Amino acid sequence: MIDARLRLLIAVCEYGTVTAAAEALYRSPSGVSKQLRELATELDLDLLERHGRRVRLTPAGQRLVAHARKLNAQWEVALSDTTAAARQLCGPVVIGGFPTAIPSILTPALLRMRDQHQMLEPVIKEIYSSEVRTALESGTIDLGLFVADEPTSHIADSHVEVLSLLDDPIDLLVPEEHRFAAADQVRLEDAAQEEWVSGHAHQDAYIELLAATRAVGYAPRVTHHAQELTATTALVAAGLGIAAVPRIAMTVPHPRVVQVPLTGGQVPRRRILLALRRGSHNNPRIAAAVTAVQNISRTLTAATAG
Known part of the structure; x- marks a missing residue:
């Protein structure tokens, strides 16, 4: 060592x-x-x-x-x-991920790893996408899920390997009494006159929403600012606006909101990637974690398609 x-x-x-x-x-x-x-x-x-x-x-x-x-x-x-010579996988493997990836991807992946490898010790750490490269370099995590955007565009280099996981569509979140609530799909341009709940100007939620709405000809009228999903859901449930949320984020349905898929030529989506230190992919512990995360991602892709 x-x-x-x-x-x-x-x-x-x-x-x-x-x-x-x-x-x-x-x-x-x-x-x-x-x-x-x-x-x-x-x-x-x-x-x-x-x-x-x-x-x-x-x-x-x-x-x-x-x-x-x-x-x-x-x-x-x-x-x-060396680890490949072991008869049974054991020891820790630390996986980092942004908040909405933890309930939808990392938690079921961890449970699957525990079922398949009883002596493996998978650990989940919440970490934002912009911190993944540094956390890998410093040894804080072994794998890291992140959203592909400008701040993370240079994660892949000679020391870090990046694998594609899934594309996560962005849906509308509306109150249950809203005019969109009964619709199977909604075009983003049809929400031009709505009041929105979104993050502040420098936060990911607002940046993603602004880029998508500008592509169809308007800027969102944000009346309440919230980035965290629980706060966003509470504001929407109270009828104070609609929001744009990643499809995989709403793993626990809220009784007073409805998640409506977007349709049309400008459906925003997040590209979710997996990073690991170059040279570690052949470590059986790391490989088991990669396989579990990839399998859960494939299941999510199939379940949320449409």
């Missing part, structure tokens, strides 16, 4: 501060700082330098991180080869 302090150095490189790296790895900042000082002393190199309130890697530190990433990839290959 490579020196664990190299993972700490990679984490500081990714997160930009010792404190942020320590929080991500569930370590104390003082402990991380101490170990990095010890590493620098052993190597007789300056690895970090102060830059205002932050730290940045020295040229030597940057070069060491590049070598550490290569060592990580080689270690993943070695671990995969």
Whole structure:
């Protein structure tokens, strides 16, 4: 196993501060700082330098991180080869995912893994799409689900492999007494005069909604701002507006709202991908998790098609 302090150095490189790296790895900042000082002393190199309130890697530190990433990839290959010789899968595998993926994809995948491999220890961590690459690099997670968009467009690189999972259509969420509630499908352009519940301008829910409505000729009139699904559902149920929600998000139906599929040439959708460290795919533990997540995704695709 490579020196664990190299993972700490990679984490500081990714997160930009010792404190942020320590929080991500569930370590104390003082402990991380101490170990990095010890590493620098052993190597007789300056690895970090102060830059205002932050730290940045020295040229030597940057070069060491590049070598550490290569060592990580080689270690993943070695671990995969060694684990393949085991008779029964055991040990932890950590899967990260954004909030709406946890009930719909990751929870059933975890249950399936437990049924098939009793000694495997799958763990789920909530993590936002923009944090997946850093979490993989720092070793916080082994796999990460994320939504493909501009902030995540560069996740795939020489150190991270990306697999396609599914396309998740966006539906309308309306109060049960709404004029759309009895419809089998609704065109997005027919909702041009509606009041909307959506996120703030910088949040994913609003950005996705704005792009979709602009494509059919209008901007949504957002009267209430909520990104979290429970808050959005409560506002819609109270008759305070309609919302756009991912199809897989509504795993638990609410008694006072109706989810209506959109139709037409501009049906918004989310592309959901799976990322893992390059070299780890042949690790039987990782492979079992990938297979479980892919199988649940295929089931969801079939169940939500239409």
